[in-house]
Amino acid sequence: MAVKPTEAQITRYADMFAAMGTDARLRIVRLLLAAHPDGMVAGEIGAELGIPASTLSHHLEKLRNEDLVRVRRESTFLWYSANAEALQELLGFLYAECCTRNKAIQPQAIVTLCK
């Protein structure tokens, strides 16, 4: 992860950042992380965040397109969950860029802040 990312990877990380780059979608991701690993039913997400069904569906599609969330059907319900692997990749990329490949930030500044 500390190695130089490819052009394609940079584009992918940019798309992932863009997917988390709206208030609505960042809240969705946070909610799904809090409910990890079970996730939440779409309707419950919408109710919690006050987002109309069709709007929510579009946001979830965007997050799914970037593989930041996964979905599984359970009868009429669609359970959405955060994709921890993808988030780990993104976090690893940002960490590497800031702390490892370059020394702009001390690793401890992140890790110890969160103890």
Next chain:
Amino acid sequence: MAVKPTEAQITRYADMFAAMGTDARLRIVRLLLAAHPDGMVAGEIGAELGIPASTLSHHLEKLRNEDLVRVRRESTFLWYSANAEALQELLGFLYAECCTRNKAIQPQAIVTLCK
């Protein structure tokens, strides 16, 4: 940082993600991190990434608006540099959401990957 962020902070992090959510701007940030803490002259960034001056100026403005980059003038040249504090905040937020507040990702998965 591991505490619950305010509504306003979430909005701000979303805006920061959005600022890094295009190929061009993510490359700019990477370049400035590599040149940290000196930063780079605007023209040099444009030359390196093949971005026309006016387009680059808009991207830099967006990054400046989100406080992800800083600028200082040196005669005719404008030196842009990454704002490590802002990046640390953003990284800390993502780390906290994924690894601390929720346990979706093991902290070691990030830190040890980058040793």
Next chain:
DNA sequence: TTTATAATTCCAAAAGTGTAGAAATATAGA
């Protein structure tokens, strides 16, 4: 099969974004 609920897809519209040439501004040196 009819009904009910969950969620998506269709459709549309307003707003925002990315791009870049041309003109303007800032600074310094001759």
Next chain:
DNA sequence: TCTATATTTCTACACTTTTGGAATTATAAA
């Protein structure tokens, strides 16, 4: 002051995004 260079601002435009009501599809239960 005139000139040269660096950069931004002006202007424009195509494209994408966000939003949400209405219609449709999916699933299951009565």
